[in-house]
Amino acid sequence: MRQLMFDAPGEYVWHDVPDLEMATPEQALVRPVAVACCDLDVAVSEGLLPMAPGHAVGHEGVAEVVAVGDDVTSVKVGDRVIVPFQMNCGTCSACRRGATGSCATLPLMAMYGMAPIAGLDGGGFLADLVSVPYADAMLIPVPEGVDPVTVASLSDNIPDGWRTVGPYQSELAALDPDERRVLVAGRRSIGLYAAAFAAAMGAHVDYVDTDPQRLAVAEKLGATVHDRPKPDRSWERYPITVHTSAEPELLTATLRATWPDGVCTDTGLFIQPVELPLLAMYTRGVRFVTGRVNARTVIPGILESISAGCDLAPAVDRVVHWDDAAQAWPAMTSKTVYTRD
Numbered sequence: 001m002r003q004l005m006f007d008a009p010g011e012y013v014w015h016d017v018p019d020l021e022m023a024t025p026e027q028a029l030v031r032p033v034a035v036a037c038c039d040l041d042v043a044v045s046e047g048l049l050p051m052a053p054g055h056a057v058g059h060e061g062v063a064e065v066v067a068v069g070d071d072v073t074s075v076k077v078g079d080r081v082i083v084p085f086q087m088n089c090g091t092c093s094a095c096r097r098g099a100t101g102s103c104a105t106l107p108l109m110a111m112y113g114m115a116p117i118a119g120l121d122g123g124g125f126l127a128d129l130v131s132v133p134y135a136d137a138m139l140i141p142v143p144e145g146v147d148p149v150t151v152a153s154l155s156d157n158i159p160d161g162w163r164t165v166g167p168y169q170s171e172l173a174a175l176d177p178d179e180r181r182v183l184v185a186g187r188r189s190i191g192l193y194a195a196a197f198a199a200a201m202g203a204h205v206d207y208v209d210t211d212p213q214r215l216a217v218a219e220k221l222g223a224t225v226h227d228r229p230k231p232d233r234s235w236e237r238y239p240i241t242v243h244t245s246a247e248p249e250l251l252t253a254t255l256r257a258t259w260p261d262g263v264c265t266d267t268g269l270f271i272q273p274v275e276l277p278l279l280a281m282y283t284r285g286v287r288f289v290t291g292r293v294n295a296r297t298v299i300p301g302i303l304e305s306i307s308a309g310c311d312l313a314p315a316v317d318r319v320v321h322w323d324d325a326a327q328a329w330p331a332m333t334s335k336t337v338y339t340r341d
Contacts, residue, residue, distance in 0.1 A: 003056045003127035004325050009047065012057065012329045020129045025071035028135035030063035030083060035125045035338045036152035036316075037329070038085075039188040040114070040269070045330050049269070052116045056124030057329065058338075059085040059113030060155035062148040063130060065139070072135045080142040082303075083132060084295040085156040086111045087122055090137025100137075100296040109292075112155075125155075126325055126338060140299050143307055150313045152337045153189065154302065158312065159295045161193025162302050164242040164265040169201050171263075175239060180204060183238040184223070185254045186214060187245040189335045190267050192315045194242045196221040200310040203240075213317070213334065220314040238262060248274045255281060255288065263287040 001020065007013045020029055035058045043049035065079045075081055087110040088095050088103035095103050102108060107119030112130070115121040123130060132138050142148065151158070165172075165182060172180045182198040184191050186209040198205045199222030207223035209215050215225040237259030243251045246268035255277055258264045264286060281288060306312065317334035325338050 001128035003124055004058065004329065005124075006044070006051070006053045006055055006057050008053050010045075010330045011053075012326050014326055017127075020131050022067055022069060024133065025069035026134050026136065027069045028065055028072055028075065028132045028139060029067040030081060030130050030132055030139075031066050032058070032061045032063045032083075032125045032127065032130060033080070033340050034148040034152040035061035036155075036157070037332050037336045038113075038153070038156050039190055041329075042188060042332050042334070045332050050271075051114075055113075055115035055121065056127060057113050058125035058127070059111060060153045060157065061125040062142055062152055062154075063125075065135075066129065068135060074136045075139050075141060079139075080148065081139040082142060082151065082154045082299055083112070083125070083130065084138055084140075084299065085113070086292075086295055087120065087133060088137055088296055089134050095137065098297040099294055101292045101294045126322075126329075138296060140296075140303070143303060146303070146306060147313065149316060149319055149337045149339060150311075151303075151306065153193075153315075153335065154299055156293070156295055157189050157335075158193050158302060159298045160267050160293045161190045161195075162197050162298060162305075163293045164190075164194045164267065164289075165198045165201065165203075165240055166298065166301065166305075168240055168263060171239065172201060172203055179239065181206070181236065181238045182240045182242065183254065183257055184208065184218075184242040185245050185250050186218065187247075187268075188214075189315050191242065191244040192217055192221060192335075193312060194244070195223040196310060196312055196315065197305065198240070198242075199223060200305065206238075217314045217317075221312075241265075242267070244268060246270060252277055255286060258284070258286045260284040261287070263289060265289040 089105035092104040110120035112122040205223040207218040
Protein backbone atom coordinates (compact mmCIF):
# COMPACT_ATOMS: atom_id res chain seq x y z
CA MET A 1 0.00 0.00 0.00
CA ARG A 2 1.02 3.68 -0.34
CA GLN A 3 1.48 6.32 2.32
CA LEU A 4 2.80 9.89 2.21
CA MET A 5 6.04 10.38 4.13
CA PHE A 6 7.90 13.46 5.33
CA ASP A 7 11.30 12.59 3.85
CA ALA A 8 13.21 15.86 4.31
CA PRO A 9 12.42 19.54 4.94
CA GLY A 10 10.09 20.58 2.14
CA GLU A 11 10.03 17.08 0.63
CA TYR A 12 7.03 14.75 0.93
CA VAL A 13 7.05 11.48 -1.02
CA TRP A 14 4.66 8.59 -1.58
CA HIS A 15 6.20 5.33 -0.33
CA ASP A 16 5.21 1.72 -0.85
CA VAL A 17 4.89 0.06 2.57
CA PRO A 18 3.68 -3.38 3.74
CA ASP A 19 -0.06 -3.92 3.67
CA LEU A 20 -1.88 -3.69 7.00
CA GLU A 21 -3.58 -6.81 8.36
CA MET A 22 -6.16 -7.56 11.00
CA ALA A 23 -4.44 -8.67 14.20
CA THR A 24 -6.94 -8.40 17.09
CA PRO A 25 -10.71 -8.81 17.52
CA GLU A 26 -11.05 -5.16 18.71
CA GLN A 27 -9.39 -3.73 15.59
CA ALA A 28 -10.70 -2.13 12.43
CA LEU A 29 -9.05 -1.17 9.15
CA VAL A 30 -10.27 2.03 7.52
CA ARG A 31 -9.65 3.68 4.16
CA PRO A 32 -9.27 7.48 4.45
CA VAL A 33 -11.46 9.37 1.99
CA ALA A 34 -10.99 13.01 3.13
CA VAL A 35 -7.85 14.03 5.04
CA ALA A 36 -7.22 17.53 6.40
CA CYS A 37 -3.99 19.18 7.43
CA CYS A 38 -3.71 20.12 11.09
CA ASP A 39 -2.43 23.55 12.10
CA LEU A 40 0.73 21.80 13.33
CA ASP A 41 1.17 20.21 9.89
CA VAL A 42 1.20 23.68 8.33
CA ALA A 43 3.71 24.91 10.92
CA VAL A 44 5.99 21.95 10.17
CA SER A 45 5.73 22.44 6.40
CA GLU A 46 6.64 26.13 6.85
CA GLY A 47 9.63 25.25 9.06
CA LEU A 48 8.14 27.05 12.08
CA LEU A 49 7.88 23.88 14.19
CA PRO A 50 11.00 21.68 14.17
CA MET A 51 10.05 18.09 13.40
CA ALA A 52 12.45 15.32 12.46
CA PRO A 53 11.71 13.86 9.00
CA GLY A 54 11.17 10.19 8.26
CA HIS A 55 7.53 9.62 9.24
CA ALA A 56 4.07 9.24 7.73
CA VAL A 57 1.88 12.37 7.80
CA GLY A 58 -1.77 13.21 8.33
CA HIS A 59 -3.88 12.80 11.46
CA GLU A 60 -7.24 14.39 10.62
CA GLY A 61 -9.82 12.74 8.44
CA VAL A 62 -12.97 10.89 7.50
CA ALA A 63 -12.55 7.25 6.51
CA GLU A 64 -14.55 4.27 5.27
CA VAL A 65 -14.49 1.06 7.29
CA VAL A 66 -13.13 -1.83 5.21
CA ALA A 67 -12.64 -4.56 7.87
CA VAL A 68 -13.63 -5.13 11.49
CA GLY A 69 -12.60 -7.65 14.14
CA ASP A 70 -14.97 -10.19 15.63
CA ASP A 71 -15.58 -8.12 18.79
CA VAL A 72 -16.43 -4.86 17.01
CA THR A 73 -20.12 -3.93 17.33
CA SER A 74 -20.37 -0.14 16.88
CA VAL A 75 -19.40 0.11 13.20
CA LYS A 76 -19.58 -2.12 10.16
CA VAL A 77 -17.87 -2.40 6.80
CA GLY A 78 -18.89 0.50 4.56
CA ASP A 79 -19.57 3.00 7.36
CA ARG A 80 -18.12 6.51 7.06
CA VAL A 81 -16.38 7.40 10.33
CA ILE A 82 -14.33 10.05 12.09
CA VAL A 83 -11.00 8.74 13.38
CA PRO A 84 -9.76 10.74 16.40
CA PHE A 85 -6.08 11.65 16.15
CA GLN A 86 -5.42 10.19 19.61
CA MET A 87 -5.59 6.42 20.12
CA ASN A 88 -7.47 5.22 23.18
CA CYS A 89 -8.80 1.96 24.62
CA GLY A 90 -12.08 3.18 26.08
CA THR A 91 -11.89 1.04 29.23
CA CYS A 92 -9.02 2.35 31.39
CA SER A 93 -9.65 4.79 34.23
CA ALA A 94 -8.53 7.79 32.12
CA CYS A 95 -10.79 6.88 29.22
CA ARG A 96 -13.78 6.23 31.51
CA ARG A 97 -13.55 9.76 32.90
CA GLY A 98 -13.21 11.26 29.42
CA ALA A 99 -9.44 11.84 29.35
CA THR A 100 -9.11 9.93 26.09
CA GLY A 101 -5.98 11.89 25.13
CA SER A 102 -4.19 10.31 28.11
CA CYS A 103 -5.26 6.67 27.76
CA ALA A 104 -3.51 4.63 30.46
CA THR A 105 -3.40 1.47 28.32
CA LEU A 106 -1.24 3.09 25.64
CA PRO A 107 1.91 5.24 25.89
CA LEU A 108 1.20 8.91 26.55
CA MET A 109 0.53 10.82 23.32
CA ALA A 110 -0.25 7.70 21.29
CA MET A 111 -1.51 9.18 18.04
CA TYR A 112 -1.41 9.28 14.27
CA GLY A 113 0.76 11.25 11.86
CA MET A 114 3.25 12.85 14.28
CA ALA A 115 5.74 10.08 15.02
CA PRO A 116 8.55 12.28 16.44
CA ILE A 117 6.32 13.45 19.30
CA ALA A 118 4.04 10.40 19.58
CA GLY A 119 4.34 7.93 22.43
CA LEU A 120 3.05 5.36 19.96
CA ASP A 121 2.87 6.08 16.22
CA GLY A 122 -0.28 4.91 14.47
CA GLY A 123 0.96 5.89 11.01
CA GLY A 124 -0.41 8.62 8.78
CA PHE A 125 -3.88 9.21 7.35
CA LEU A 126 -2.57 9.95 3.84
CA ALA A 127 -2.40 6.23 3.21
CA ASP A 128 -4.38 3.50 1.53
CA LEU A 129 -5.31 2.00 4.91
CA VAL A 130 -5.12 2.97 8.59
CA SER A 131 -5.33 0.60 11.54
CA VAL A 132 -7.63 1.49 14.45
CA PRO A 133 -6.67 -0.71 17.44
CA TYR A 134 -9.85 -0.10 19.48
CA ALA A 135 -12.62 0.43 16.96
CA ASP A 136 -15.57 0.55 19.37
CA ALA A 137 -13.80 3.02 21.63
CA MET A 138 -12.48 5.30 18.90
CA LEU A 139 -14.61 5.42 15.76
CA ILE A 140 -17.59 7.80 15.42
CA PRO A 141 -20.02 7.35 12.51
CA VAL A 142 -20.56 10.43 10.33
CA PRO A 143 -24.27 11.37 10.24
CA GLU A 144 -26.09 11.28 6.92
CA GLY A 145 -25.87 14.54 5.03
CA VAL A 146 -22.69 15.80 6.71
CA ASP A 147 -20.03 16.81 4.18
CA PRO A 148 -16.78 14.84 4.72
CA VAL A 149 -14.69 17.79 3.52
CA THR A 150 -16.24 20.17 6.05
CA VAL A 151 -15.69 17.77 8.97
CA ALA A 152 -12.34 16.28 7.94
CA SER A 153 -10.71 18.21 10.81
CA LEU A 154 -13.04 16.66 13.40
CA SER A 155 -10.14 14.41 14.37
CA ASP A 156 -8.27 17.32 16.04
CA ASN A 157 -8.56 21.02 15.09
CA ILE A 158 -12.37 21.28 15.22
CA PRO A 159 -12.50 19.76 18.73
CA ASP A 160 -9.61 22.02 19.75
CA GLY A 161 -11.65 25.05 18.66
CA TRP A 162 -14.82 23.76 20.31
CA ARG A 163 -13.27 23.11 23.73
CA THR A 164 -12.36 26.80 24.06
CA VAL A 165 -16.04 27.81 24.19
CA GLY A 166 -18.27 24.73 24.20
CA PRO A 167 -17.83 23.78 27.88
CA TYR A 168 -18.86 27.32 28.88
CA GLN A 169 -22.07 27.57 26.87
CA SER A 170 -24.25 27.52 30.00
CA GLU A 171 -22.10 30.27 31.58
CA LEU A 172 -22.65 32.46 28.52
CA ALA A 173 -26.37 31.74 28.45
CA ALA A 174 -26.72 32.83 32.08
CA LEU A 175 -25.31 36.29 31.31
CA ASP A 176 -27.23 39.34 30.18
CA PRO A 177 -27.37 39.39 26.35
CA ASP A 178 -24.96 42.32 26.03
CA GLU A 179 -22.41 40.49 28.22
CA ARG A 180 -22.26 37.37 26.05
CA ARG A 181 -18.94 38.29 24.46
CA VAL A 182 -15.99 36.16 23.33
CA LEU A 183 -12.55 37.38 22.30
CA VAL A 184 -10.53 35.17 19.92
CA ALA A 185 -6.89 35.97 19.24
CA GLY A 186 -6.63 33.86 16.10
CA ARG A 187 -4.00 32.08 14.10
CA ARG A 188 -4.65 29.33 11.56
CA SER A 189 -7.83 27.25 11.77
CA ILE A 190 -8.39 26.61 15.49
CA GLY A 191 -9.22 30.25 16.15
CA LEU A 192 -11.67 30.22 13.23
CA TYR A 193 -13.43 27.14 14.60
CA ALA A 194 -13.59 28.76 18.05
CA ALA A 195 -15.16 31.87 16.53
CA ALA A 196 -17.69 29.77 14.60
CA PHE A 197 -18.85 27.85 17.67
CA ALA A 198 -19.05 30.97 19.83
CA ALA A 199 -21.12 32.79 17.18
CA ALA A 200 -23.40 29.75 16.84
CA MET A 201 -24.01 29.95 20.61
CA GLY A 202 -25.28 33.49 20.20
CA ALA A 203 -22.23 35.32 21.53
CA HIS A 204 -20.76 38.51 20.11
CA VAL A 205 -17.33 37.41 18.87
CA ASP A 206 -14.38 39.77 18.41
CA TYR A 207 -11.80 37.99 16.25
CA VAL A 208 -8.25 39.41 16.07
CA ASP A 209 -5.76 38.37 13.38
CA THR A 210 -3.28 39.86 10.93
CA ASP A 211 -4.11 37.65 7.95
CA PRO A 212 -6.68 39.17 5.53
CA GLN A 213 -7.88 35.78 4.33
CA ARG A 214 -8.58 34.48 7.84
CA LEU A 215 -10.25 37.77 8.77
CA ALA A 216 -12.60 37.35 5.81
CA VAL A 217 -13.37 33.75 6.84
CA ALA A 218 -14.00 34.77 10.46
CA GLU A 219 -16.49 37.37 9.24
CA LYS A 220 -18.32 34.70 7.23
CA LEU A 221 -18.45 32.59 10.40
CA GLY A 222 -20.23 35.39 12.26
CA ALA A 223 -17.41 37.27 14.01
CA THR A 224 -16.57 40.96 14.16
CA VAL A 225 -13.00 41.17 12.91
CA HIS A 226 -10.02 43.32 13.92
CA ASP A 227 -6.75 43.39 11.99
CA ARG A 228 -4.54 44.19 15.00
CA PRO A 229 -4.72 43.87 18.77
CA LYS A 230 -5.84 46.95 20.63
CA PRO A 231 -3.49 48.45 23.22
CA ASP A 232 -3.55 46.31 26.33
CA ARG A 233 -5.88 48.47 28.39
CA SER A 234 -8.35 49.43 25.67
CA TRP A 235 -9.94 45.97 25.33
CA GLU A 236 -13.27 45.43 26.99
CA ARG A 237 -13.33 42.59 29.48
CA TYR A 238 -14.68 39.29 28.17
CA PRO A 239 -16.11 36.34 30.10
CA ILE A 240 -14.46 33.97 27.61
CA THR A 241 -11.20 34.58 25.79
CA VAL A 242 -9.30 32.35 23.39
CA HIS A 243 -5.65 32.56 22.38
CA THR A 244 -4.28 30.51 19.47
CA SER A 245 -1.35 32.53 18.11
CA ALA A 246 1.54 31.03 20.14
CA GLU A 247 2.81 34.59 20.69
CA PRO A 248 3.60 35.24 24.39
CA GLU A 249 2.85 38.97 24.27
CA LEU A 250 -0.57 38.37 22.70
CA LEU A 251 -1.28 35.66 25.26
CA THR A 252 -0.58 38.17 28.05
CA ALA A 253 -2.91 40.71 26.43
CA THR A 254 -5.61 38.05 26.06
CA LEU A 255 -5.30 37.09 29.73
CA ARG A 256 -5.62 40.73 30.75
CA ALA A 257 -8.75 41.04 28.64
CA THR A 258 -10.44 38.23 30.58
CA TRP A 259 -12.90 39.54 33.14
CA PRO A 260 -12.96 38.53 36.84
CA ASP A 261 -13.75 34.82 37.17
CA GLY A 262 -13.68 34.52 33.38
CA VAL A 263 -11.85 31.79 31.49
CA CYS A 264 -8.99 32.03 28.99
CA THR A 265 -8.10 28.98 26.92
CA ASP A 266 -4.77 28.75 25.11
CA THR A 267 -4.37 26.15 22.36
CA GLY A 268 -0.81 27.03 21.34
CA LEU A 269 2.32 24.95 21.59
CA PHE A 270 5.13 26.91 23.25
CA ILE A 271 8.64 25.49 22.86
CA GLN A 272 10.25 28.02 25.20
CA PRO A 273 9.16 29.02 28.75
CA VAL A 274 6.52 31.75 28.88
CA GLU A 275 5.95 34.24 31.69
CA LEU A 276 2.34 34.67 32.83
CA PRO A 277 0.84 37.69 34.67
CA LEU A 278 0.00 35.46 37.62
CA LEU A 279 -0.59 38.26 40.14
CA ALA A 280 -3.16 39.92 37.88
CA MET A 281 -4.74 36.54 37.16
CA TYR A 282 -4.86 35.73 40.87
CA THR A 283 -6.35 39.08 41.77
CA ARG A 284 -9.20 38.72 39.27
CA GLY A 285 -9.61 34.97 39.60
CA VAL A 286 -8.91 34.28 35.93
CA ARG A 287 -9.16 30.61 34.98
CA PHE A 288 -6.43 29.58 32.53
CA VAL A 289 -6.80 26.40 30.48
CA THR A 290 -4.06 24.79 28.39
CA GLY A 291 -3.23 21.28 27.20
CA ARG A 292 -4.38 18.89 24.49
CA VAL A 293 -8.05 18.33 23.71
CA ASN A 294 -9.59 14.94 24.50
CA ALA A 295 -10.89 14.62 20.97
CA ARG A 296 -12.86 11.37 21.19
CA THR A 297 -14.85 12.61 24.17
CA VAL A 298 -16.11 15.83 22.58
CA ILE A 299 -16.65 14.80 18.94
CA PRO A 300 -20.22 13.45 19.35
CA GLY A 301 -21.43 16.74 20.86
CA ILE A 302 -19.77 18.70 18.08
CA LEU A 303 -21.52 16.58 15.46
CA GLU A 304 -24.82 17.51 17.12
CA SER A 305 -23.93 21.21 16.77
CA ILE A 306 -23.02 20.73 13.11
CA SER A 307 -26.23 18.81 12.41
CA ALA A 308 -28.14 21.64 14.12
CA GLY A 309 -26.77 24.14 11.61
CA CYS A 310 -23.32 25.29 12.74
CA ASP A 311 -21.59 25.71 9.36
CA LEU A 312 -17.82 25.22 9.45
CA ALA A 313 -17.33 25.00 5.68
CA PRO A 314 -15.79 28.49 5.26
CA ALA A 315 -12.78 27.41 7.34
CA VAL A 316 -11.65 25.04 4.56
CA ASP A 317 -9.45 27.03 2.19
CA ARG A 318 -8.53 24.46 -0.44
CA VAL A 319 -9.53 20.98 -1.62
CA VAL A 320 -6.81 18.93 -3.35
CA HIS A 321 -6.98 15.60 -5.14
CA TRP A 322 -5.35 12.72 -3.29
CA ASP A 323 -2.71 12.06 -5.96
CA ASP A 324 -1.48 15.66 -5.76
CA ALA A 325 -0.75 15.52 -2.04
CA ALA A 326 3.03 15.21 -2.37
CA GLN A 327 3.23 18.52 -4.23
CA ALA A 328 0.54 20.35 -2.23
CA TRP A 329 1.51 19.32 1.32
CA PRO A 330 4.77 21.32 1.60
CA ALA A 331 3.07 24.40 0.10
CA MET A 332 0.13 24.57 2.53
CA THR A 333 -0.60 27.84 4.29
CA SER A 334 -4.14 27.16 5.60
CA LYS A 335 -6.75 24.46 6.02
CA THR A 336 -6.38 22.04 3.09
CA VAL A 337 -8.39 18.87 2.58
CA TYR A 338 -7.22 15.96 0.39
CA THR A 339 -9.94 13.80 -1.16
CA ARG A 340 -10.05 10.68 -3.27
CA ASP A 341 -13.14 11.90 -5.16
